[in-house]
Amino acid sequence: MAxxxxxxxxxxxxLFAIGLYGALxxxxxxxxxxxIEIMLNAVNIAMVAFSRYGHxxxxxxxxxxxxxxxxxxxxxxLALIIAIYRSRETVDAEKFDLMKW
Amino acid sequence: MALEIAFWVLAAVSVGAALAVVLLRDIFRAALFLxxxxxxxxxxxxxxxxxxxAGAQVLIYVGAIGVLIIFAIMLTRESRRGSPSGRLRLPxxxxxxxxxxxxxxxxxxxxxxxxxxxxTEPTTSAIAQALFSGEGFVLAFEIAAALLLAAIIGAIVLVxxx
Amino acid sequence: xxxxxxxxxxxxxxxxxxxISFILRPFFNHRPQLSGYVTIASIGASLLLSIxxxxxxxxxxxxxxxxxxxEWLAIGDTxxxxxxxxxxxxxxxxxxxxxxxxxxxxxxxxxxxxxxGYARYFAFMxxxxxxxxxxxxxxxxxxxxLFWEGVGLCSYLLIGFWFHKPEAARAATxxxxxxxxxxxxxxxxxLLLYAKTGTFxxxxxxxxxxxxxxxxxxxTWAAIGIFSGAVGKSAQFPLHTWxxxxxxxxxxxxxxxxxxxxxxAGVYLVARLFPVFxxxxxxxxxxxxxxxxxxxxxxxxxxVMNDIKRVLAYSTISxxxxxxxxxxxxxxxxxxxxxPVEAGLxxxxxxxxxxxxxxxxxxxxxxxxxxxxxxxTGTFxxxxMGGLRKAMPWTYFTFLIASLSIAxxxxxxxxxxxxxxxxxxxxxxxxxxxxxxxxxxxxxxxMFRVVFLTFGGEYRGQAQGSHGLxxxxxxxxxxxxxxxxxxxxxxxxxxxxxxxGESHSFFGALSGxxxxxxxxxxxLGILLAYAIYSKKWLSAESLRRAFAPLYTLFSRKYWLDExxxxxxxxxxxxxxxxxxxxxxxxxxxxxxxxxxAEGTVAAGRVxxxxxxxxxxxxxxxxxxxxxxxxxxxxxxx
Numbered sequence: 001m002a003x004x005x006x007x008x009x010x011x012x013x014x015l016f017a018i019g020l021y022g023a024l025x026x027x028x029x030x031x032x033x034x035x036i037e038i039m040l041n042a043v044n045i046a047m048v049a050f051s052r053y054g055h056x057x058x059x060x061x062x063x064x065x066x067x068x069x070x071x072x073x074x075x076x077x078l079a080l081i082i083a084i085y086r087s088r089e090t091v092d093a094e095k096f097d098l099m100k101w
Numbered sequence: 102m103a104l105e106i107a108f109w110v111l112a113a114v115s116v117g118a119a120l121a122v123v124l125l126r127d128i129f130r131a132a133l134f135l136x137x138x139x140x141x142x143x144x145x146x147x148x149x150x151x152x153x154x155a156g157a158q159v160l161i162y163v164g165a166i167g168v169l170i171i172f173a174i175m176l177t178r179e180s181r182r183g184s185p186s187g188r189l190r191l192p193x194x195x196x197x198x199x200x201x202x203x204x205x206x207x208x209x210x211x212x213x214x215x216x217x218x219x220x221t222e223p224t225t226s227a228i229a230q231a232l233f234s235g236e237g238f239v240l241a242f243e244i245a246a247a248l249l250l251a252a253i254i255g256a257i258v259l260v261x262x263x
Numbered sequence: 264x265x266x267x268x269x270x271x272x273x274x275x276x277x278x279x280x281x282x283i284s285f286i287l288r289p290f291f292n293h294r295p296q297l298s299g300y301v302t303i304a305s306i307g308a309s310l311l312l313s314i315x316x317x318x319x320x321x322x323x324x325x326x327x328x329x330x331x332x333x334e335w336l337a338i339g340d341t342x343x344x345x346x347x348x349x350x351x352x353x354x355x356x357x358x359x360x361x362x363x364x365x366x367x368x369x370x371x372x373x374x375x376x377x378x379x380g381y382a383r384y385f386a387f388m389x390x391x392x393x394x395x396x397x398x399x400x401x402x403x404x405x406x407x408x409l410f411w412e413g414v415g416l417c418s419y420l421l422i423g424f425w426f427h428k429p430e431a432a433r434a435a436t437x438x439x440x441x442x443x444x445x446x447x448x449x450x451x452x453x454l455l456l457y458a459k460t461g462t463f464x465x466x467x468x469x470x471x472x473x474x475x476x477x478x479x480x481x482x483t484w485a486a487i488g489i490f491s492g493a494v495g496k497s498a499q500f501p502l503h504t505w506x507x508x509x510x511x512x513x514x515x516x517x518x519x520x521x522x523x524x525x526x527x528a529g530v531y532l533v534a535r536l537f538p539v540f541x542x543x544x545x546x547x548x549x550x551x552x553x554x555x556x557x558x559x560x561x562x563x564x565x566x567v568m569n570d571i572k573r574v575l576a577y578s579t580i581s582x583x584x585x586x587x588x589x590x591x592x593x594x595x596x597x598x599x600x601x602x603p604v605e606a607g608l609x610x611x612x613x614x615x616x617x618x619x620x621x622x623x624x625x626x627x628x629x630x631x632x633x634x635x636x637x638x639x640t641g642t643f644x645x646x647x648m649g650g651l652r653k654a655m656p657w658t659y660f661t662f663l664i665a666s667l668s669i670a671x672x673x674x675x676x677x678x679x680x681x682x683x684x685x686x687x688x689x690x691x692x693x694x695x696x697x698x699x700x701x702x703x704x705x706x707x708x709x710m711f712r713v714v715f716l717t718f719g720g721e722y723r724g725q726a727q728g729s730h731g732l733x734x735x736x737x738x739x740x741x742x743x744x745x746x747x748x749x750x751x752x753x754x755x756x757x758x759x760x761x762x763x764g765e766s767h768s769f770f771g772a773l774s775g776x777x778x779x780x781x782x783x784x785x786x787l788g789i790l791l792a793y794a795i796y797s798k799k800w801l802s803a804e805s806l807r808r809a810f811a812p813l814y815t816l817f818s819r820k821y822w823l824d825e826x827x828x829x830x831x832x833x834x835x836x837x838x839x840x841x842x843x844x845x846x847x848x849x850x851x852x853x854x855x856x857x858x859x860a861e862g863t864v865a866a867g868r869v870x871x872x873x874x875x876x877x878x879x880x881x882x883x884x885x886x887x888x889x890x891x892x893x894x895x896x897x898x899x900x
């Protein structure tokens with residue numbers, strides 16, 4: 001069976017779903033951030049796959065921008081986690097309830 | 102044929118690594134599996150003839166973000182408590198599976214207009230053309246630069262000791 | 264006669280009001296007498312023009328002057344036109360209003376001298392007169408209603424003229440509110456007529472009623488509604504209670520209200536719409552019964568009052584009842600077919616308005632006389648007067664003439680018009696005739712009770728010794744003498760013929776038995792008053808004890824004030840309707856508003872539990888939302 005676009009897209013979907021599960025289910029904020037990185041990578045796979053099978057370069061350009069944003073997000077997100085950890089001595093997402101009524 | 106074998110192997114490893122990231126209780130190992138996952142995804146890019154992106158993937162994700170995350174794990178000293186699941190584990194699982202099913206259905210059910218032959222030329226100059234030519238993404242590129250700058254300053258301000 | 268002249272009759276008093284209010288009062292307040300002069304000049308001019316109008320009308324064909332009308336309001340396709348009617352009825356009323364008003368204003372020059380509200384007084388009086396003239400001239404119901412309310416407003420302002428006195432303020436409010444009850448019926452009737460016929464024009468309505476196009480229960484209810492307005496304004500039973508209290512205003516105001524303006528409006532309205540009333544047997548019977556009953560009902564209360572102005576007030580109510588009775592009796596004859604329609608209608612108006620015409624003069628004279636007495640003694644209580652004949656001969660003389668006139672003594676004015684009413688009542692409904700005859704006796708008795716107690720005997724007042732009593736100044740006496748002349752001769756004028764009624768000869772009137780019967784009754788009344796109050800052959804005190812229940816009933820005014828106040832106002836309105844409305848407001852209106860607020864708060868209390876502050880829960884919700892949207896797209900596309 002020849003590998004085609006569908007295979008890459010399904011791989012992308014599987015990784016995205018795994019990342020989604022991790023982002024929603026895990027309590028450790030660092031793991032949540034890691035799951036989000038997996039989701040972003042999954043999206044990148046889809047972008048690059050479209051670029052490859054559509055013969056247009058824009059997909060890769062978008063993948064680059066997603067990387068940029070992911071890097072920025074990782075930096076700020078980890079900085080936030082550390083800041084919260086300093087003030088609350090925990091990185092448990094379920095204990096972040098400042099937005100609660 | 103070699104590309105296909107490479108794809109299957111890389112795909113299997115990346116999925117396995119991703120599962121390990123969300124399932125392992127040891128955070129540090131999870132982080133290492135994340136690096137592995139990033140690395141295999143870089144390999145996937147190679148099978149997709151995206152040479153420049155593959156390089157960038159290894160440099161940025163494996164190199165920068167992987168190190169950053171391991172730093173964070175160390176700084177928060179939470180690794181001994183592991184990586185427990187929260188109250189939303191089951192709903193998250195259901196939603197994740199439903200999402201997967203939906204996307205697979207969409208992917209399978211769509212008639213993709215594809216070109217089978219791989220592009221023969223390296224992509225670096227094409228990406229450069231697209232990014233920096235007048236009708237390309239110059240403005241977006243500049244904005245991304247500004248975003249990165251802001252992120253760096255923001256991160257410094259956030260973690261600075263009062 | 265150019266139509267502008269007729270408009271001038273109407274507009275002159277309004278100009279006077281405007282000039283006094285906006286020029287004299289602000290800029291010439293140090294010379295208040297100017298406002299009196301302006302008022303007298305404008306009303307005098309109106310009187311002259313009215314006389315001109317009367318002459319023109321008497322020469323015109325059918326006693327009607329053609330007048331143009333103007334477009335007033337255009338609302339979509341509905342065009343409301345206004346204009347003036349100058350026919351015999353209007354012309355007579357113009358004369359009554361302007362002449363009485365003029366003489367009252369002259370008298371007020373003396374009576375109101377030195378009052379702080381001198382300019383205000385004359386401004387209101389101008390407005391009052393102007394409103395009444397507008398009411399008389401209006402040719403459509405809407406326009407008429409405008410002036411009708413204007414008259415009501417002015418009466419409120421003038422009765423409450425001394426508003427710093429609580430009784431005056433109360434009396435003004437009472438007059439306004441009670442007449443308003445009647446006005447409501449009038450307004451409903453106007454709208455009902457408009458809804459059924461599409462016109463406000465009085466002439467058209469009369470034609471429609473006579474032609475039978477407008478008829479049945481609509482006509483009856485409309486007529487009764489209009490009559491309720493007339494009952495309020497003309498102080499007929501059961502809305503008469505405001506008039507005796509209206510004495511709190513300055514006495515010349517009472518003279519004007521009782522003679523020419525306010526109360527005359529009700530009778531005029533019935534006369535103006537007489538064809539409408541006469542087309543409904545039920546409505547016109549109501550008019551006759553209310554009129555006849557009010558005549559005797561008010562007279563009984565007049566018998567026992569000690570306040571001279573209250574006696575006069577009840578006599579006014581009684582006399583207005585006569586006018587209604589006259590209109591009603593003839594109208595019933597027309598409705599029954601006993602009289603030919605055209606002649607009958609004219610006869611009815613003639614009978615009613617002729618009495619109004621005569622009554623205006625002698626009643627205003629009586630009030631001016633009462634004011635003059637008050638000027639000298641400082642009181643209106645007849646128990647504290649007496650012996651004023653010597654001190655105030657002119658007042659006594661004119662008051663006596665007016666009393667004889669109202670008692671219906673030949674050949675004074677009251678005799679002729681009262682005769683006409685009695686004759687019509689005799690032919691139409693004997694029971695009302697007998698009531699009217701008893702009223703004749705009572706009228707003579709109570710008027711001469713006042714005359715003997717006030718002017719006869721010795722002075723009983725304590726306030727000032729008899730040497731302090733003095734005749735009123737000339738400016739007050741001249742109008743009284745002029746009115747006294749009119750109170751004698753107004754009955755000789757061919758007003759009745761002019762309005763289309765019967766003529767009567769000077770001595771021929773004495774040939775019938777009716778005239779003699781009423782003269783004898785009136786004479787008996789005077790004699791009885793003479794016996795009790797002048798010669799004291801009978802003790803008033805022992806009579807009072809003998810008829811104690813009746814005396815109490817009359818002097819407490821049949822407890823109607825108490826009934827209205829305690830029962831209708833307190834029990835029904837305050838404790839019933841208002842309490843119910845208050846409950847409705849508290850529980851339903853506020854309940855809905857508060858309920859919505861409380862419901863929102865309660866819902867918020869429940870829904871805010873969804874706001875856990877858990878980022879992952881929000882993320883979960885976002886993705887569930889995406890799934891739902893995708894599902895929807897699949898299902899509905």
